[in-house]
Amino acid sequence: MTQHPGKPAGLTDPREVDLFEFARSGRQAAGVVRVSQLPRMLNEVPAEAPDRDTGFRWQAEGTTQPELQDDGTEGPQPYLRLAIHGAAWLECQRCLTPYSQVFNVDATYRIVNTEAEAEEFPLDEDEVEVIVGSRQFDLIDLMEEELLLSLPLVPKHEVCPEVHESLVSGADGSDGDEAVPDEAREAGESERLNPFAALESLKRDAPGGSKH
Template identity: 30%
Template sequence: MSQQVVIDSLAFARDARRLEGDLAMADMPRVHDLLTEVSGSVHYRLTGRIGALGKSQLLLQLDCFVPLRCQRCMERLDFPLHVESVLELVESEADLTQEDLEDDSRDFLPAEKKLDVLALIEDEVILALPVVPRHDSCSLPGGGEKSVKESPFAVLAGLSKA
């Protein structure tokens, strides 16, 4: 990555700081193999806060269009990516209860003195991409050509007339 943004995650959340900007797709090398072209950028907003239970949290919001390849028609698909993740900071995984792990409204992130924000954004983009990208409606390549397949019984009928 050509740039680096590092924060102290607990201090960022405690002080209710905010970080906003754009990250170029070119600066996310782990995503490159999934793209039809390495262009565009991800607009991000990272907000620190203290959650309802008094826990330090990071709210990460991402907005962009990701150029993927439709796996049905093989054409370009500009996939709209809109992510809003609540990341609760924990000192260690031992602090989590089974109830915490089953709560789908938030994810957990180890608290770090040097959290790489751009790597976090890249992780969230990868997690939000579809496993099999495809248009809502499209056809298979060559699907417009309708081939008429002759019934094997019609072939037999033709042989019996000869």
């Protein structure tokens, strides 16, 4: 029997999980989700990437922990732990070529019943996030959300194989901005941004022009 990626033993469909039962019974599941199953993540992968449909291995575990209830008694509260490991191709913002970005997500969630409960949850719980559970919870959507949150602010190689030509040479083939000191570059940009300064200079030099 061939196991479909993203549909591991123990979960009929990871897009429709009874999250409360999953946590209450302490169930575990694992599988592979591919970038092609994550449309928003796929948008981040450049068209020229060597492989746009890489896979992420994931593991999910449901647990309960005793917590104090509103009525003063202790009761089991549902939790979910989710781990995602893999890599996807992104575009380096420095050399404008694809590179492989590694992702390692390990998150723990407190499962609540309503949005109102989620909003009331104390924000100082840095190690625990809050999610609203359901009987048909989309685990794949949660994985995609975590991967998107893990995207680097500025995707780039640690060391670029080469720097894009537009960054190292000007239109005439001379060395570009990287070889120009910051002060000189700022002065040049100032002149380009203020064409009226050059016009005033021409007026002063012209016969009969005002000279101060």
